[in-house]
Amino acid sequence: MTWQPINVPQRTIMTPGPVEADPRVLRALATPIVGQFDPSFTHIMNEVMEMLRALFQTKNQWAFPINGTSRAGNEAVLASLIEPGDKVLVPIYGRFGHLLVEIAQRYGAEVIELHCEWGEVFEPQLVIDAIQLHEPKIVACVHGETSTGRMQPLQEIGMYCREKGVFFVVDAVASIGGVDVRVDEWCIDACIGGTQKCLSVPAGMAPITFNERVAEVITARKKVEQGIATADDLCDVTTFTPIATNYFDLAMLMDYWSPRRLNHHTESTSMLYALREGVRLALEETLPVRFARHAYHAQALQQGLRAMGLELFGEETHALTCVTCIQIPEGVNGDRVRQFLLTHFGVEIASSFGPLHGKIWRIGTMGYSCRKENVLAVLSALEATLIQHNVRVVRGEAIQATLAFYMATEYATQ
Amino acid sequence: MTWQPINVPQRTIMTPGPVEADPRVLRALATPIVGQFDPSFTHIMNEVMEMLRALFQTKNQWAFPINGTSRAGNEAVLASLIEPGDKVLVPIYGRFGHLLVEIAQRYGAEVIELHCEWGEVFEPQLVIDAIQLHEPKIVACVHGETSTGRMQPLQEIGMYCREKGVFFVVDAVASIGGVDVRVDEWCIDACIGGTQKCLSVPAGMAPITFNERVAEVITARKKVEQGIATADDLCDVTTFTPIATNYFDLAMLMDYWSPRRLNHHTESTSMLYALREGVRLALEETLPVRFARHAYHAQALQQGLRAMGLELFGEETHALTCVTCIQIPEGVNGDRVRQFLLTHFGVEIASSFGPLHGKIWRIGTMGYSCRKENVLAVLSALEATLIQHNVRVVRGEAIQATLAFYMATEYATQ
Incomplete structure (x- = not known):
């Protein structure tokens, strides 16, 4: 048997790890x-x-x-x-x-x-x-x-x-x-x-x-x-x-x-x-700037998700500012949505474990994956995918909300 | 403090691992x-x-x-x-x-x-x-x-x-x-x-x-x-x-x-x-060819070491055909020789452990390190280094012996 050199697809990885x-x-x-x-x-x-x-x-x-x-x-x-x-x-x-x-x-x-x-x-x-x-x-x-x-x-x-x-x-x-x-x-x-x-x-x-x-x-x-x-x-x-x-x-x-x-x-x-x-x-980025970047892109993502009409999961005060949890809408098969995202958009998001499996999706904004184009890509792909799965979402608003957030803040100019 | 990107020297690694x-x-x-x-x-x-x-x-x-x-x-x-x-x-x-x-x-x-x-x-x-x-x-x-x-x-x-x-x-x-x-x-x-x-x-x-x-x-x-x-x-x-x-x-x-x-x-x-x-x-090389290559280059190396006047260590019948052990000549500080090899030639060989530390050197011919130019490089560097350390060696014969071995065998043409 002849084995070929490794050949993997390019992915947009928006899970809570491993990330890009x-x-x-x-x-x-x-x-x-x-x-x-x-x-x-x-x-x-x-x-x-x-x-x-x-x-x-x-x-x-x-x-x-x-x-x-x-x-x-x-x-x-x-x-x-x-x-x-x-x-x-x-x-x-x-x-x-x-x-x-x-x-x-x-x-x-x-x-x-x-x-x-x-x-x-x-x-x-x-x-x-x-x-x-x-x-x-x-x-x-x-x-x-x-x-x-x-x-x-x-x-x-x-x-x-x-x-x-x-x-x-x-x-x-x-x-x-x-x-x-x-x-x-x-x-x-x-x-x-x-x-x-x-x-x-x-x-x-x-x-x-x-x-x-x-x-x-x-x-x-x-x-x-x-x-x-x-x-x-x-x-x-x-x-x-x-x-x-x-x-x-x-x-x-x-x-x-x-x-x-x-x-x-x-x-x-x-x-x-x-x-x-x-x-x-x-260390080159400096820790304070890096921590702020993580919180910032998570916030940008959440603006979009809310504008789409999705509900976030968990106590807001104690949010881990690099993972966003989303309530899976009633009647939706969370794993099928994730599979559709991966197959058609090359975008990966995560499910969760134990009592939360099938109840929430998790989107990571971590490290190199934590950047504007990835946040916009996941929002766009998720909206289209949910529409494909007959979920009633507010169309076309998610990316606009997130873009507005980016453009209204300093970071947008970077 | 500013840290620079990684910068390592290029080495010829002839230890029994890690190898190149x-x-x-x-x-x-x-x-x-x-x-x-x-x-x-x-x-x-x-x-x-x-x-x-x-x-x-x-x-x-x-x-x-x-x-x-x-x-x-x-x-x-x-x-x-x-x-x-x-x-x-x-x-x-x-x-x-x-x-x-x-x-x-x-x-x-x-x-x-x-x-x-x-x-x-x-x-x-x-x-x-x-x-x-x-x-x-x-x-x-x-x-x-x-x-x-x-x-x-x-x-x-x-x-x-x-x-x-x-x-x-x-x-x-x-x-x-x-x-x-x-x-x-x-x-x-x-x-x-x-x-x-x-x-x-x-x-x-x-x-x-x-x-x-x-x-x-x-x-x-x-x-x-x-x-x-x-x-x-x-x-x-x-x-x-x-x-x-x-x-x-x-x-x-x-x-x-x-x-x-x-x-x-x-x-x-x-x-x-x-x-x-x-x-x-x-698997591409095929296992039999790979095993033969390992034994072959170890043999080539040993021809040179013997021609230099060094004594090998261990029962020959049960030699691991990718590691060559050499008796450190009487009165020679094995670790200083290794350090000289590394510093001046960028060539690494190994010492051993426990009762054999200071008694033998070990040269690996393994994987990608197991190739002709590496074998010749280690012989050349070792001869020069031993001369520097006042060890009586047969000068100029090691490489000739190994080259003769390579040229007399099929593999030499590859």
């Missing part, structure tokens, strides 16, 4: 390989650490990517922190809260779940009361929940955790690079970012950062693997619980990402190039 | 992103499965990459197979055998280690005797041990395992795509490949395959994660031991890589493109 990669990131991916201990590469590793600190708004020494997709970052942090029997409190307001529970349980945690309606977030005091009641070792929380398009306010919870010596772990996979994430100011002990969303880097890396409080727990569980351990690494594993995974062992990764450069995995060279370029572009 | 990526693979990396459930992407996923079956020489349904570096593949297989208390037998003849022990122990296995001198391999009967004695559930073995440049014969062991109902897990990270790996014929139940070696794809993916025997064990431990599980997925976890990791849970990955397409991680789009292209190039 920035063309400059794609070019960075094509950079030739250098060896993992080549000084030119370890230099790049150090640069990426420095750049990630800026992205996470932290002074933490530890900021590096896990070589895996976003949930690999969540698993690395939770696996390295959790010892069997540890209490972990997880406020759940969408699918990805469940994922944190899932991972924590697999590592033997006793998980306490807090629930609220999907589409809402938690009043911080509610979480604080639960911490007071249950006295967990760790609070793990999603910052931007793409499944519902909501964003949990974190600072009050973080400050309370710090005061009580509780570890505060935050999944900022969907928000990092598109929405403000202040690791130090919000007292986040460990934070996980994603690449394929607001950073517009392909999936496959999970940048994380953690502070010295977390590093201390991890270091106390350090067991260097056989075959590379030296005399200094000898330890008595009967006196502590080593981290249950080798690949996600942050203690060994700290050795790999520090001057010791102790071999662990072989760093994913090309993906590190891509991550570096994606974060570089974010 | 094929330029066509680098181009494939720069292909635009499509969504993970876009039919054009799921089509590529299916194509990659088909291509991996050919690469692994298997009819197994299950053949797909883990989104992580090679050891992520080892961990996914072992974590999904091992239940706490299971006996795992590991024949160790170099560093990567220790890694298998390490991973197995983290998942609660009772590991039985077999040891032989580094530089040698096991007489299969020795392993068979140990299986008979210990009756393990799993035998986990490295096929090509890059740390010593040796290759373990597997077929007899595999056939015995099959007869006794023991699972035979093989780490073919260093051999896949460069050396014959016959999963079905050798009765391998689960096999893990690497990308950054003989496939000349950057690190970051770990292709694996496993058969129905393995799939059965894994499926019996299936627990679909909260947030996406449906009524059909409900199970009573008190009646079995779920897989201890979410990211490496092969039961959920099987759902992701089958028509159900149940969301797990977001597949690393660009790396899948790269893997597809790398495997495509291997």
Whole structure:
């Protein structure tokens, strides 16, 4: 059998990830390989650490990517922190809260779940009361929940955790690079970012950062693997619980990402190039401008959707400003509409999970996908598609409303 | 602070990985992103499965990459197979055998280690005797041990395992795509490949395959994660031991890589493109021609090294035909020589680990790096460097010997 070179269609990707990669990131991916201990590469590793600190708004020494997709970052942090029997409190307001529970349980945690309606977030005091009641070792929380398009306010919870010596772990996979994430100011002990969303880097890396409080727990569980351990690494594993995974062992990764450069995995060279370029572009744009751009295009999109007569989903005050959720009109098959959009317009939007599947569509305005022509393209395609599916929409108004918004604001001139 | 775009030197990479990526693979990396459930992407996923079956020489349904570096593949297989208390037998003849022990122990296995001198391999009967004695559930073995440049014969062991109902897990990270790996014929139940070696794809993916025997064990431990599980997925976890990791849970990955397409991680789009292209190039070259090319250039290199007066390391009969190990001459600082090679010639070769660090150099002839001009470049640079380090070498003979070898053989005309 003869296989042809890869050939993919050009898409307008307006999901909450993976989104279109920035063309400059794609070019960075094509950079030739250098060896993992080549000084030119370890230099790049150090640069990426420095750049990630800026992205996470932290002074933490530890900021590096896990070589895996976003949930690999969540698993690395939770696996390295959790010892069997540890209490972990997880406020759940969408699918990805469940994922944190899932991972924590697999590592033997006793998980306490807090629930609220999907589409809402938690009043911080509610979480604080639960911490007071249950006295967990760790609070793990999603910052931007793409499944519902909501964003949990974190600072009050973080400050309370710090005061009580509780570890505060935050999944900022969907928000990092598109929405403000202040690791130090919000007292986040460990934070996980994603690449394929607001950073517009392909999936496959999970940048994380953690502070010295977390590093201390991890270091106390350090067991260097056989075959590379030296005399200094000898330890008595009967006196502590080593981290249950080798690949996600942050203690060994700290050795790999520090001057010791102790071999662990072989760093994913090309993906590190891509991550570096994606974060570089974010810092070049500057974080405040980037966050404003994300909120701005989401607003532009929403003007159009409302003008079309569609209803948005979720509490407006706590909207994640890079994902717009739309109520699927009564009687409409949401998946068929999405398929029509993809087939005829090459435009991709998302459905959701669990209780929201078939109830809402989600449109991402993230990273490189977060730009005027994409917003206009998705509105135009959606209107035409809904008409094809016999949905009663206000015709021809969506794009006019969004154009008016763009033209009335500064950004329109850029 | 302003960060510049990425800028790396051009290197001649002659280590046993990561090696130079094929330029066509680098181009494939720069292909635009499509969504993970876009039919054009799921089509590529299916194509990659088909291509991996050919690469692994298997009819197994299950053949797909883990989104992580090679050891992520080892961990996914072992974590999904091992239940706490299971006996795992590991024949160790170099560093990567220790890694298998390490991973197995983290998942609660009772590991039985077999040891032989580094530089040698096991007489299969020795392993068979140990299986008979210990009756393990799993035998986990490295096929090509890059740390010593040796290759373990597997077929007899595999056939015995099959007869006794023991699972035979093989780490073919260093051999896949460069050396014959016959999963079905050798009765391998689960096999893990690497990308950054003989496939000349950057690190970051770990292709694996496993058969129905393995799939059965894994499926019996299936627990679909909260947030996406449906009524059909409900199970009573008190009646079995779920897989201890979410990211490496092969039961959920099987759902992701089958028509159900149940969301797990977001597949690393660009790396899948790269893997597809790398495997495509291997199949286009055809496996027999590719294996012959690897052995051929290693032989060419060795002619030169011997002519220079250097001594090779390890049992010749069981040489891994894509890694050449050289005894570091008495009194020479191996790492300084490597550094000189890199600094002045842009040529990278490797040291080794543990007992062999400082004792041997390792030169890879793998994938795209495995070609005539690279072999000649490394010989020329090494001779000049050794002279600079006051090593008594036969001057000017290495390249002549290797050229003579090339010119005397058919391949020289290609």
